[in-house]
Amino acid sequence: MFDTDIGIDLGTASILVYIKGKGVVLKEPSVVAIDRDTDTIRAIGEEARLMIGRTPGNIVAVRPLRQGVISNYSVTEQMIKYFIQKAVGKRSYKKPRISICVPSGATEVETKAVEDASFQAGAREVFIVEEPLAAAIGAGIDISKPCGNMVVDIGGGTTDIAVISLGATVESTSVKVAGDDFDDAIVRYMRKKHNLLVGERTAEEIKIGIGTCFKKTEVKKMEVRGRNLVTGLPKIIEVTSEEVEEALREATTQIVEAIHGVLENTPPELSADIAVRGIVLTGGGCLLDGLEELIESKTGINTMTAEDPMTAVAIGTGRYLEVMDEMNQEK
Structure with a gap:
């Protein structure tokens, strides 16, 4: 009754948690705010994301995952633990079985780090799933x-x-x-073409608002605020979807x-x-x-x-054990 199967999409940008029978119960940015002076965690998830680029010197908002793999082990472990507890709640008497995904190109060392972090965060059993496999299951493909x-x-x-x-x-x-590189490309383009310095969040807003990678007849426009690199003063310019395509x-x-x-x-x-x-x-x-x-x-x-590309990997990771059991029974 208290047995829980959890699927975790451990993403660079966001973490999604899927619980069997409930679906995706949690989706939060994989960002942690750390107090440098005391070396303690101040905030995790959405609360920490809002601090990016807006904190005093002693508090830094970091992403403990870089390009799909763990770059800061202890922070990742605490982050996984926090999200599991938030998703499952205090009612669980038994440690959950966790399926967690890694990029298909992850090395043995990187995979082991994810596995160890999951055990430390309170898993009874850990199953590592390759991201494309999870994505296929989540997208409804019969693999x-x-x-x-x-x-x-x-x-x-x-x-x-x-x-x-x-x-x-x-x-x-x-x-x-991937997505983060699209943002970086926009930041670089704005600096080079318009002498305008914009932050990560502004670059993401441009990408979502008028971003395109295929030339279209209709041209979209958007006002962008940033800092002029020549004068050092705030500046507003208009950017078109054609420029974003180029970037x-x-x-x-x-x-x-x-x-x-x-x-x-x-x-x-x-x-x-x-x-x-x-x-x-x-x-x-x-x-x-x-x-x-x-x-x-x-x-x-x-x-x-x-159909729902954002949650496909999380759903697939959560359903991975079911699908594999079904395939083994058919054999």
Whole structure:
């Protein structure tokens, strides 16, 4: 009765927690605010995100995960613990079984760090799931059949691309270009083109508001506030969607090239399946306007976005044990 199965999408930008029977119960930014003077944690999640770029010198808002892997072990451990307790509550008498996802290109050391952090945070058993596999399950793809499915999961820190058949990954790659890199590209472009210094949050607002990676007839515009690098004073300028497309071109080209690389190495029978079934996009980064059209124009393969791309990995991670049990029973 008190047995809990939890799926955690341990993302660079946000953490989602899925509980069997309840669905996704928690979605918060993976940000922790630390007091440098006392070396204590002041805030975790949304509360800490609001502090980014707005704190006094002694308090720093950090992301303990970089490009899908742990960069600060002790802080990650406390963050996982906090989110598990927040999701499960105090009622659980038994330690939960936790499925947690890692990028397909994660090394053994990186995977072990995630596993250890989960045990330290109070897990009874830990199952490591590859991100594209979780994304495919969460997107509603039947991975148990012997046919090729291609999933492109664009998160905050990494883009995972994989061809899946019979419940396993046949061909995959992980590139360290994703949502955060789109923001960085916008920051660099604004500095270079307009001599305007903008923060991470402003760059994200530009990306969500008028960001596109495919040239369209309709041009969107947006007012952007920042600091003029020449005068040092605040300044407001108007930015167009065409400029954002130019800023994001390099990053999106890298993702398309990685997709191309995986398709080149895919066995011919599975390639034929993908040509018919298409490419499925998941992850928050795939919400960038024009991405479907860009991939479709470069590969010639029908590309579609999963129904709820933001939660697909979390749902898939949570359902992973169920799906694997079903497949083993069928054997």
